[in-house]
Amino acid sequence: MADFSTITYEVDTAVCTITLDRPEVANAQNTELIDELDAAFDRADADDAVRVVVLAANGRHWSAGHDLKALVGDAEPDEWRLMRETPEGKWHHEKVMYFDRCLRIRDFRKPTIAAVQGKCIAAGVMLACMCDLIVASDDASFQNPVLRMTGAAVEILVEPWEMPARKAKEFLLAAETFSAAEAERLGMVNRVVPRDELAAAARELADRIALVPPATAQVVKRSINKTLDLQGQRDAWDYHFQAHHWMHNTATALEALEARKAKGSMKEVFAEHTTADEADDS
Ligand code: ZN
Numbered sequence: 137m138a139d140f141s142t143i144t145y146e147v148d149t150a151v152c153t154i155t156l157d158r159p160e161v162a163n164a165q166n167t168e169l170i171d172e173l174d175a176a177f178d179r180a181d182a183d184d185a186v187r188v189v190v191l192a193a194n195g196r197h198w199s200a201g202h203d204l205k206a207l208v209g210d211a212e213p214d215e216w217r218l219m220r221e222t223p224e225g226k227w228h229h230e231k232v233m234y235f236d237r238c239l240r241i242r243d244f245r246k247p248t249i250a251a252v253q254g255k256c257i258a259a260g261v262m263l264a265c266m267c268d269l270i271v272a273s274d275d276a277s278f279q280n281p282v283l284r285m286t287g288a289a290v291e292i293l294v295e296p297w298e299m300p301a302r303k304a305k306e307f308l309l310a311a312e313t314f315s316a317a318e319a320e321r322l323g324m325v326n327r328v329v330p331r332d333e334l335a336a337a338a339r340e341l342a343d344r345i346a347l348v349p350p351a352t353a354q355v356v357k358r359s360i361n362k363t364l365d366l367q368g369q370r371d372a373w374d375y376h377f378q379a380h381h382w383m384h385n386t387a388t389a390l391e392a393l394e395a396r397k398a399k400g401s402m403k404e405v406f407a408e409h410t411t412a413d414e415a416d417d418s
Contacts (some may be wrong), residue, residue: 142169144194150346152180153341159195165201165259167212170233177244185348188342189244189306191267192251192335199260200274201232201290219392223385224398234259234291240267243361246353247345252276252316252340253331258290265294270324271338272316273331278324281311286392288383293376295390297369298324380400 144155154176156163163169180186193199206212207220216233219225241248242262250267260282262271280289289295295304299322306312319325329337345353364370384390 139170140176142166142175143172145179145199147180147183147186150185151190151342152183152186152188153190153192154180156191156193156199158216159193159197161203162197162200162255163193163195163260164200164205165263166200166203166206166214167233169203170272174237174240181245187246187346187353189248190239190251190338190342191248193253196285197250197253197254198256199263200255201258201260201301202364223381226384227381230381231293231377234262238262238292244325246350247353247357249338249342251334252325255332257360258269259283262290262292265324266296269326269341270319271334271341271355272319272325272328273314274317274328275331276316276325276328277313278307279311279313280308283308285310286381286383286389288385291377291380292373293380294367296372297364298322352357361402367368
């Protein structure tokens with residue numbers, strides 16, 4: 137079924153593989169990709185043959201985050217672009233397109249595995265962490281360097297749940313890049329494999345999970361997620377979404393946004409402040 141243009145969708149026996157397919161922009165997430173990802177998960181949900189979903193990406197890098205260039209330019213649908221010009225519109229856009237769409241993957245009833253290679257940045261980290269398991273290639277790295285660009289992390293603050301709080305502070309405040317090996321040590325990643333074995337390793341894990349009767353796998357996934365909810369994960373994420381939006385509308389962030397629009401690129405505006413070669417602040 138070749139009816140997607142920014143992702144690919146493939147089912148092989150019990151395993152569905154959804155692959156981000158904008159390698160020319162390091163799989164930056166634009167509106168079309170986020171919509172297609174949502175539709176792909178709908179399809180995987182409805183297909184009783186599918187027991188496990190692997191979320192992969194084509195090209196060198198897994199995802200550079202949200203496609204901020206498209207959002208600041210005129211490449212995105214007017215509906216969202218114009219909405220973002222008011223605080224309430226920006227809140228609504230990010231609630232629907234970033235927060236809810238990601239949580240939908242976190243709450244997806246069937247088990248999911250992210251297969252991550254290359255750079256996984258900002259909203260890329262957020263997306264990967266919505267999956268139940270993460271397999272990374274040995275060339276993978278994780279970073280969320282948007283604080284220097286005034287972004288209060290991204291919409292869902294996954295870090296304190298993916299690593300100890302002290303490491304989460306280092307990761308965000310110092311814009312530290314964590315290698316795949318470090319991410320595995322911290323418990324954020326399940327296993328690290330050589331780059332050319334990534335797809336096979338994710339597949340092998342998916343096949344093993346597919347041996348569990350679907351109802352059983354799904355009820356246990358739900359119980360583990362409920363445990364996190366009871367520990368406050370959902371409330372903490374709700375809090376951070378509001379805090380993230382408070383930051384979006386501060387003078388600090390609005391002045392930076394104007395500077396970016398004037399210069400056309402966040403990278404130029406903040407080049408002296410960041411070492412990230414690709415990042416978003418959305
Ligand atoms: Zn935002």
